[in-house]
Amino acid sequence: MTRIAIIGGGVAAHTTLKSYLAAAGGDRDPSTDTVDIFTTEPHAPYRRPEVNKGMLLTGKTPAEVALPGGILTEPGVTLHLSTVVTAVDPAAHTLTAGDTTYAWDRLVFATGAGPRLLDPTTNPWLADRDVHYIRTPEHSAALRTRLAGLAPTDTVVVVGGGVLGLEAASAAATLSDAQVHVLEMGDEVCARMLPPTASRWLRDRHAEHGVTVTCGLDAAALAAQIDRLDPTVVVVSVGAVRDTMLAEDAGIAV
Incomplete structure (x- = not known):
């Protein structure tokens, strides 16, 4: 037995x-x-x-x-x-x-593993915002519904320029009329996985589809960008635990 x-x-x-x-x-x-x-x-x-x-x-x-x-x-x-x-x-x-x-x-x-959750006490820009993490089908369904209802005057910010973050940005640009921004603390998107040339190519392809990618941000600059953009929706994709x-x-x- x-x-x-x-x-x-x-x-x-x-x-x-x-x-x-x-x-x-x-x-x-x-x-x-x-x-x-x-x-x-x-x-x-x-x-x-x-x-x-x-x-x-x-x-x-x-x-x-x-x-x-x-x-x-x-x-x-x-x-x-x-x-x-x-x-x-x-x-x-x-x-x-x-x-x-x-x-x-x-x-x-x-x-x-699950998504790395950001601490609101050290990331005050999370307060009073529509923040999404993606791991389960329910997460995807909720975000898909939210994106479909956005207008051209709305803004989506994706925090994290890894594979999942870029996929979320691509989906936001496809499903909504909103302005889409990716904010990345590294020097390039997918920098841990790809050589610089491939990372730049990937960033350029997203730019061609209307996604604005900003890299090289420290914590203060990231918070300042979010305050400036005042996003309607924030998608956080900063790794897994x-x-x-x-x-x-x-x-x-x-």
């Missing part, structure tokens, strides 16, 4: 399940060799990059960008949607979700 618990419902969780089922093959007894997948989202695993590309830009639904779902209906596999795991006990080999305790023999943390709190609370070194 092997009871596997997977915390997280993204690509890593889906890949873990797929690999386990393939490795187990016909030796697995679904009545005793079980897999429980716990995800805080109300959706089955989907392709995360599509949150920006497909969902925000074209309005696709999570079902339209879902990962192959056949393995999720295999005997002995249970997908727990909208379920928050609140505690893990490595010594007892249990986890708690809601009012239920689940026993496990093997535990996989596939919790991924690993979601390791649950593991750390369980005393697991990460």
Whole structure:
């Protein structure tokens, strides 16, 4: 008997399940060799990059960008949607979700990462503004609806000139009539990923589509730019933070 618990419902969780089922093959007894997948989202695993590309830009639904779902209906596999795991006990080999305790023999943390949230106390320009972060389909749907209602007199500011920030700016320029600005603290957009020539090319392509990109800003200059632009909508895309709190609370070194 092997009871596997997977915390997280993204690509890593889906890949873990797929690999386990393939490795187990016909030796697995679904009545005793079980897999429980716990995800805080109300959706089955989907392709995360599509949150920006497909969902925000074209309005696709999570079902339209879902990962192959056949393995999720295999005997002995249970997908727990909208379920928050609140505690893990490595010594007892249990986890708690809601009012239920689940026993496990093997535990996989596939919790991924979330957007880096800016602290309003050190970034006062966030106050009283319509600020959006993008990670889930719900985030994309809310921003897509907001952008569609903007007028030419409105302004969208994207804080962060990485891949996701530029994708958000492109979507804003496509979906709305608003003026779109990207504010980046680095010397160039996507500077950590691309050589300078490629970064400049990417910035020029956005400029051709009406997006104004300003780089090389320190914190004070960034705040001044936002105060000057007085944006209707702010999209923050300044990196990601690993979601390791649950593991750390369980005393697991990460």
